[in-house]
Amino acid sequence: MSRQPPKRLWKRVYTVVIGDNLGLHESLGFVGSFSANYPCRFCKAPKEIIRRQLTPDSALLRSKETFHEDLALDDSKGRYALKTFSGEVLLTQDQVSLLNPSSARELVNKLLMALFGRDMLISSSLTGQRCNLHKVIFASQIYYGLTTKEFRKLSFQFALQNSINCPKTWHENKTAGVEWCAKFLKRHPQLSIRTPEGTSLSRATSFNKANVDTFFDNLGAVLDKYKFAVNDIYNCDETGVTTVQQPRKIIAQKGVKQVGAVTSAERGTLVTVCFAVSASGNSIPPMLVFPRVNFREHFIANGPPGCCGSANPSGWMKEDDFLKFLKHFQEVTRCTKDRPVLLLLDNHESHVALSVINFCRDHGIVLVSFPPHCSHKLQSLDRSVFGPFKKFVNEASDG
Known part of the structure; x- marks a missing residue:
């Protein structure tokens, strides 16, 4: 057995890919099947068994029939590479040291694409984000912009149409979560919540x-x-x-609900x-x-x-x-x-x-x-x- 990888190298990997990342695991639907005795939600064997393994063992992972996934951690060659059973190397030792939250999300997308043949995380799916982004911008350009409620409902329908796994609460409420919507806007700074100006249909169609x-x-x-x-x-x-006149902005005490200025009427x-x-x-x-x-x-x-x-x-x-x-x-x-x-x-x-x-x-x-x-x-x-x-x-x- 090769030496164990330094903890600092795997810290980010465990946190984002395998570790206790509630956002990732909730999106994958493993919330109810995980406890602290298991290293990750992909594993069906406890930590005591996993620690004694020298090579990957598919029998210790969730079966494909139940969760449609295959994942293995292969460190037998000392490269500390994250691999799939198809043999594709997803992460090497050199890449681990350069891992940051942004590249970790890309790694998760690549991993899920290799395992499932498609993205499973709508919150970090580049394809889903771009599709939603283009729809939102196009809708605002043709004077039919989406409210946050309509956008969340559209995102949930998009996830269902593309067979993307999403949290249980999304299915219960038939809409995407409020926190997901806020994070989507944060990931795309070119979007913001604006108050539209009323535009008649004739004006919108004549130009x-x-x-x-x-x-x-x-x-x-x-x-x-x-x-x-x-x-x-x-x-x-x-x-x-x-x-x-419309009074100009003035300097006033912070937290005061109403600030006035003298006008003629x-x-x-x-x-x-x-x-x-x-x-x-x-x-x-x-x-x-x-x-x-x-x-x-x-x-x-x-x-x-x-x-x-x-x-x-x-x-x-x-x-x-x-x-x-x-x-x-x-x-x-x-x-x-x-x-x-x-x-x-x-x-x-x-x-x-x-x-x-x-x-x-x-x-x-x-x-x-x-x-x-x-x-x-x-x-x-x-x-x-x-x-x-x-x-x-x-x-x-x-x-």
């Missing part, structure tokens, strides 16, 4: 390659026809600004602001739409230089309000039929009214509309302007 290609084909045709300069191309859109009034920004970085003085029946000039006192205003009971942009903005836009840009400008905007009903189209045709404003429900992806103001603008408004209001 597709066909619609985007059609838009850029139309835009390209217009640019080729009119040869617009950079400062003659404008993006136009509206956004809502509340009269009560509990709830504010929404004012619509219409912007037009050119590709060169210049902007048209904005127009503000107030939720009032009649507009008064003092509404825009101390407002942005050159701005204009309008009012209606709802405070939203309507046909008459947008027509007033276009007149303001034409006065600032001085566009004519001989010197046209390009205006990119969405197809809101106030933007495509007949009076609006006639005014634009008579004053050299070329309109190009984004595809329906695609402005959240194609409108540059939504993508990069309105967010910083509202942040600066909050900071100015806090000041």
